[in-house]
Each structure stands twice: as structure tokens, then as C-alpha cells.
Amino acid sequence: MPNAIEVTDLVKSYGSNRAVDGVSFAVEEGEVVAILGPNGAGKSTTVEILEGHRSRTSGDVRVLGVDPGTAGPGFRDRLGIVLQSAGVDKELTVREVLHFYRVAYSRPREVDELIAMVELEDKADERVSTLSGGQQRRVDLALGLIGDPDLIFLDEPTTGFDPAARRRSWDLVRNLTELGRTVVLTTHSLEEAEQLADRVMVLAAGRIVADGSASQLRADFGKGTRISFGLPAVDEPLSGLLDPLQGTSRGRDRRIEITTDAPTADLAHITAWATSRGLELDGLTVSSTELEDVYLGLVGEEA
Amino acid sequence: MRSLRLLSHQIRAQNRFFWRVPVGAFFTLMLPVIMLVLFVALFGNDLGDTGGPDDTSAAQFYTPALAVFAVGSATYTNIAINVSTRREEGILRRVRGTPLPPWIYIAGVILSAVWIALVSATVMVTLGVVAFDVNIELAKFPGMLLSFAVGSATFATLGVALSSVARSSSAASALANATILPMAFISNIFVNLGPEPPKWLRVAADILPLKHFGTSFSATMEPWTDPPAILWDRLGVLAIWLVLGAVVAVWRFRWDPLPGATGRTARRGRAAAAV
Known part of the structure; x- marks a missing residue:
């Protein structure tokens, strides 16, 4: 052609x-x-x-x-x-x-x-x-x-x-x-x-x-899994939750999204963090990445 | 042949567009008629001694003068406003993306305006002759047409030039009126300045094109001029303005709109892109 x-x-x-x-x-x-x-x-x-x-x-x-x-x-x-x-x-x-x-x-x-x-x-x-x-x-x-x-x-x-x-x-x-x-x-x-x-x-x-x-x-770009949840108001900095994660996180309006190649470990950390504080994570979902995640990752925009 | 077919299609389409906007058609065609009727009523129409340019009936003075003004607004004002509006609305940009040769589009705009100007001038002259007993002679008719052709071509070209330098359609509208109206006042169009106007006004009017158009057109209707009554020097000044207008139009014409309130960097970018 x-x-x-x-x-x-x-x-x-x-x-x-x-x-x-x-x-x-x-x-x-x-x-x-x-x-x-x-x-x-x-x-x-x-x-x-x-x-x-x-x-x-x-x-x-x-x-x-x-x-x-x-x-x-x-x-x-x-x-x-x-x-x-x-x-x-x-x-x-x-x-x-x-x-x-x-x-x-x-x-x-x-x-x-x-x-x-x-x-x-x-x-x-x-x-x-x-x-x-x-x-x-x-x-x-x-x-x-x-x-x-x-x-x-x-x-x-x-x-x-x-x-x-x-x-x-x-x-x-x-x-x-x-x-x-x-x-x-x-x-x-x-x-x-x-x-x-x-x-x-x-x-x-x-x-x-x-x-x-x-x-x-x-x-090519969408490797990994997406974990997302709504976070209730907490009195402490979120570094205790986010820093140990292996994936990358971004958040908006108290909703956190994590893209990770180690979903099992990250999920275990998140749920452990939440249960130790007696928090319920609203709308917790685990899914494979969407094209949108690929796109946002590529153009470097905050979601 | 194909070019001619496209051109005639363009002229007809532009014409149709003109009649679709009643307010534009009113200002172009009716306003000069109303002005002629009013001026004749205000200043009287008794035929005095018509042996010279400063002692003449109101209708004899105003009919050619306002016909020239009508031609100016049908070409200069209308083209300046229409072309910049179409640029602003992205119509020119769309046209530029079609196989229509750009010169045919521009020629269509100019020739349709000249056609409207011809209609308008014919209405004015006919009204003057029929209603107010204004002089018209067959022997001077070629000179009249020649003056119309040179004058309308000049003001149409200046309209395209103005649309090319105005930054927006509202600026084009303001600039067109801010130039043609004062020019009409000092060029024996709205008022007869007589033989001894202030020198600076006379100099300004002698440099600008409208007086030359008015004088050459009026000469073809005045009873005391001899046929063919073609004032070549006046037409020569108009031709210089035509060339000046064409140079500016070719040099500065843009098909793309300037972005509105997007800041100077973007504007400069667009301007650079248009070059």
C-alpha cells in the first residue's frame, strides 16, 4: 500500500x-x-x-x-x-x-x-x-x-x-x-x-x-492492575498508606487510584492499613487497566 | 471556461447572501435614497444659475454625490465588514481548504459588491433624473460608466485592504465608518464646501480618493461640462489608490482568524503562521 x-x-x-x-x-x-x-x-x-x-x-x-x-x-x-x-x-x-x-x-x-x-x-x-x-x-x-x-x-x-x-x-x-x-x-x-x-x-x-x-x-503501556477506592476523612498524612505501595498512585476528591504490577501485595497493604484503623474503603475495586489509564500515563496528566 | 463558471457562481452566491441580510441591504441601498430626498427637501430645489460648479440646484449637486457615496458604502464599507466577519467566523478558512481558487473567491466578493454598487448608483441617478429634474446626457454616459468602474474598483479594493489590516470585524466596521464618513464631509459629498474651504481640509480631500471619485462622477452629470467629461487626472489619483489598496490586500490578506482573547504570544504565532 x-x-x-x-x-x-x-x-x-x-x-x-x-x-x-x-x-x-x-x-x-x-x-x-x-x-x-x-x-x-x-x-x-x-x-x-x-x-x-x-x-x-x-x-x-x-x-x-x-x-x-x-x-x-x-x-x-x-x-x-x-x-x-x-x-x-x-x-x-x-x-x-x-x-x-x-x-x-x-x-x-x-x-x-x-x-x-x-x-x-x-x-x-x-x-x-x-x-x-x-x-x-x-x-x-x-x-x-x-x-x-x-x-x-x-x-x-x-x-x-x-x-x-x-x-x-x-x-x-x-x-x-x-x-x-x-x-x-x-x-x-x-x-x-x-x-x-x-x-x-x-x-x-x-x-x-x-x-x-x-x-x-x-x-505495551497498560501493564498492571488498577486498584481504586474512596478514602474516608483521616487525621493523619497519607504517606503511611501510599509510600509502601509498589505501584503509582494518584488521587482526586478523596478517591485514590493505584496502578500496580504487584496487585496482591499492594492490596494486602491497603486493606491492612484500613482495617487497623477501622476504616471502610468505599467502592473498592480491582480491575485491569483501561485505555484511559494508558493515555493519562502517557501524557502525564493528573486525573 | 471553468474559472468563468465558478466566478459567476460566486458572484450569484455572494449576491444572494447580500439580500439575505436586510439591515445591510437597507444601509447600502435605502440610506442614500433617504438622504437624497431629505437633502433636496431641506435645501430646496430651485434651479438657479447653473453656469458654474458653486451655484447649482441641490438635486444636481446631491444626486451624483450621494450616488458616489452609495457606491463607496456598497463596496468599501460592505466588503471591509463582510470579509472580516467571514474571517472571524472561519468561513475564509474553510474556503481556503476547498479547491476553489482563492482569486475567484476574492473576485466574487469584489464583483458582487460592484454589482450592488451599480444597482444602487442606478437607483440614485434614476431618482434624481425622474423626480428632481437632474441633468443627464447620453454623450457623457461612457464617462459616467468609466468613473463608476474606476471608483467602484478602487473602493472595493480598499475594502479588501481594510479587512486585511483590521484585527476584528467590529474594528473593520468602526474603521470603515470612521474613514468614509469624515472623508464624505470634506469631499463635497454631504456638503458643498464651495471654492474656499480651509486649506488643510482641501489638502486632505485632494490626497484621499473620495473627492476624486465624486468630482469625476459629478462632472458627467453637470449641464455645463462638455462631453465626454472624463477627468483623467481624477481617475489617475483613483488608480493610484487602487494600486495601493491592492498592494496592502495582497501583502496582508489572511484566511485564518486571529484567535480572540488568547494572548499576544498566540497572536504573534498566528500572524507568523499566516506569512
Whole structure:
């Protein structure tokens, strides 16, 4: 399979701040890749460089065989972009907006087909200004698909959707991938990444800190077991509880979570500590780590 | 051919957008009409000695002057506000991500504004001729069209330039009005300054473009001018402003919005990214 995207040592600096700090990866044709990361990790900057919306400081970028920094209309003809912050003329109707954008493409989809794809049949002749946030987002999605693109960038595509609309949009993205379209999506939602993507890249502080399938990431980084419980108010410092543990702990709102490779020993210590003080640990659970734990561990965020 | 088809589609779409926003259409089309009717009512319309530029009927003075003002607001003001609003809403950014050639989008914006300006100027001139007995001559018609073409192109280009330097749509709106209104007062548009205005006002008006547009357009309607009544020197000054506006527009035009309240670092970053 040829590569739809090839990125080598991509750097984007703003003054002394390196928003993207030496990123290299390739995306095969037909692959669905999710770029995950906290705000400011550089995922939108990276995607905007790939789309040709933003210049790069250094590094080599090939998208559909061309450099997006200098590519022209022919490149954009094969691209579908669903931006986070792109508006439409809201005084036009849904149908008019789709008609406005479709004429520039060499193989545009039919307006009615698009409206059906994003399930806006009831709103087709309403002005965009009267639509809800989620419905406007579906207009965005329709505009991303309008040129029957080979490569689709989805920047947080289901933000603001209700759960049902989100699931239907996922089905839509899955249909696209079944047609062999390449999809690059950025998302905050691990569930979304896991649902849609063949491959998940985790970006933190401008670097790729993990790259693989969801199950691969879980296997590589998610070793260990998670112990969690609610802690009643106690008068002593928690070092007596936490310091002897072999795993790592984090806490919020009096709820402690421990990720450990020695669950038996750590659990024994915790229960001994609690019973010696006559405390009951609220909601004590022991489970294998979730993808979310992997992700939070990778990006170094406090949960 | 494909470019022409895309361009005509753009112009029609931009036009439709204009009519969808009644408040914009009102200010552009109705305000100059109301001003003409009011000014003629206020200052009277008795035909006096029309042998010179300083002694003329109110309608003969105001019809071309307010037609020029209508053209200015249909092009300069409307483009400055619309383009910066669309930048702010991310519409320009979306357009930039489509295969539509950028020049066709910009040309569509300019030509649709010129079309609205033509409608507006036609309404004004027709009203003046029909209702207020204003002079119009077929022999000077080509000069009238030429003055309109150069003037509307100049003010449309300056509108694009202003939208490129304004940091937000509200700034663009304020700047557009803060420039065109005082300019209209000193350029024989709202008031006839007569032969001896204060020198600094005259110098300012002679440097700025609006007086030259007004003078060249009015000349094609005044009874005492000889056909073809084309004031090449005035049109030359307009052409210089057109080139200046085009240089600023090409140099500073941005497709990406500036981030709102995200601090100076991010702004500088965006500005750097746009270069």
C-alpha cells in the first residue's frame, strides 16, 4: 500500500516554543488514524500543516504525494476537511451552503445524497442559523465529504453531538473507511479513537509518545492492575498508606487510584492499613487497566 | 471556461447572501435614497444659475454625490465588514481548504459588491433624473460608466485592504465608518464646501480618493461640462489608490482568524503562521 501521508522530522516553532517538536509518521492509504492528546499537545497544529492551512518551520511533509505547503487546488480537490472552527454563511440554508461549496470540486456528491448521509433531511431548507450546534456540526461533516475525498481530516468531529448522533456519525465514518478512504481524526475521546481508528497516535508536548492499535497500546503501556477506592476523612498524612505501595498512585476528591504490577501485595497493604484503623474503603475495586489509564500515563496528566 | 463558471457562481452566491441580510441591504441601498430626498427637501430645489460648479440646484449637486457615496458604502464599507466577519467566523478558512481558487473567491466578493454598487448608483441617478429634474446626457454616459468602474474598483479594493489590516470585524466596521464618513464631509459629498474651504481640509480631500471619485462622477452629470467629461487626472489619483489598496490586500490578506482573547504570544504565532 502506498502512503497517503508521510511526515519526517516535522517541527513548528513559535518563537522559542516548539508546538510540534520533531514528529515523524506515515499513514497508509485506507488507514484510519486517530491523533489523541491534551490541549496544546500539537495535534491541531500538526493536522493543519497536513491540510495546507499552516506553514511548517522544518521537516518534510508529503500528503497524497505532494507538499501541502505549496499544493494547489488539485490537492484540495482530493481532500475533505472538517475543521473545529470553520463557519459557514449562516443566513443561507443547508441546501444552499452545500450547493455553494460543491461546485468547486471535480467529482462532487449530490446535495440530496449529502443531506441524507448526515440525516438533515428535515432541515435541508432551513437557514443554518436556526440549527442546533450538533446539527451545524453535521453540516460541517457534510462539507467535509462533499468532494468525495480520498483523504479526510476530522478535527474533533463529534464534539457537541448527543450520544445517538455521535454513534450515527461513527457509522458514517466507518462507511467511508470501508470505501477505502484514508481518515485522520483528532479527538479528546478515547472511546471515539477506539471505535473508529485502526491506529492511535498519542501526542504530548509536540512529540509522539505512543503509536499503535488501541489493543497494542494497552498491551505495551497498560501493564498492571488498577486498584481504586474512596478514602474516608483521616487525621493523619497519607504517606503511611501510599509510600509502601509498589505501584503509582494518584488521587482526586478523596478517591485514590493505584496502578500496580504487584496487585496482591499492594492490596494486602491497603486493606491492612484500613482495617487497623477501622476504616471502610468505599467502592473498592480491582480491575485491569483501561485505555484511559494508558493515555493519562502517557501524557502525564493528573486525573 | 471553468474559472468563468465558478466566478459567476460566486458572484450569484455572494449576491444572494447580500439580500439575505436586510439591515445591510437597507444601509447600502435605502440610506442614500433617504438622504437624497431629505437633502433636496431641506435645501430646496430651485434651479438657479447653473453656469458654474458653486451655484447649482441641490438635486444636481446631491444626486451624483450621494450616488458616489452609495457606491463607496456598497463596496468599501460592505466588503471591509463582510470579509472580516467571514474571517472571524472561519468561513475564509474553510474556503481556503476547498479547491476553489482563492482569486475567484476574492473576485466574487469584489464583483458582487460592484454589482450592488451599480444597482444602487442606478437607483440614485434614476431618482434624481425622474423626480428632481437632474441633468443627464447620453454623450457623457461612457464617462459616467468609466468613473463608476474606476471608483467602484478602487473602493472595493480598499475594502479588501481594510479587512486585511483590521484585527476584528467590529474594528473593520468602526474603521470603515470612521474613514468614509469624515472623508464624505470634506469631499463635497454631504456638503458643498464651495471654492474656499480651509486649506488643510482641501489638502486632505485632494490626497484621499473620495473627492476624486465624486468630482469625476459629478462632472458627467453637470449641464455645463462638455462631453465626454472624463477627468483623467481624477481617475489617475483613483488608480493610484487602487494600486495601493491592492498592494496592502495582497501583502496582508489572511484566511485564518486571529484567535480572540488568547494572548499576544498566540497572536504573534498566528500572524507568523499566516506569512
